[in-house]
């Protein structure tokens with residue numbers, strides 16, 4: 001039997017789109033879910049870029065202009081990541097108890113970063129995310145959209161140091 005290919009609904013196969021989808025589903029894909037959905041995008045990815053706005057527009061059946069208008073009107077939404085690299089730390093329960101609480105602390109102590117902050121050299125932005133739907137891999141970090149899981153706290157710290165010092 002030929003497997004039917006469905007048009008991918010998400011802009012990419014990044015699991016975080018599922019969180020956005022869940023936010024929209026909660027409000028039955030109603031137009032008034034727009035701000036909440038944009039919040040979900042920002043919380044999951046740290047910013048609301050053009051592909052996200054297009055996606056939200058299609059899923060909520062709203063004109064793209066409306067989505068752009070709302071996203072750009074509120075200062076709450078960032079259109080692109082502030083830093084060269086973006087590190088999302090999942091702070092959902094599974095990840096929290098498996099060590100990400102210590103990673104949040106580490107980022108604060110070592111780099112002075114709280115969620116939403118970027119290092120002064122613009123190298124790394126730190127985003128706190130709620131459960132990103134990959135609890136089996138806990139504790140989960142997402143670096144530039146790539147999920148890294150099942151590392152010890154020391155391994156995660158090591159990885160973060162490598163990322164921050166990355167010359168590439």
Ligand code: FES
Pocket residue numbers: 090091092093094095096130131132133134135136138140
């Ligand atoms: S709690 Fe981190 S992926 Fe679910």
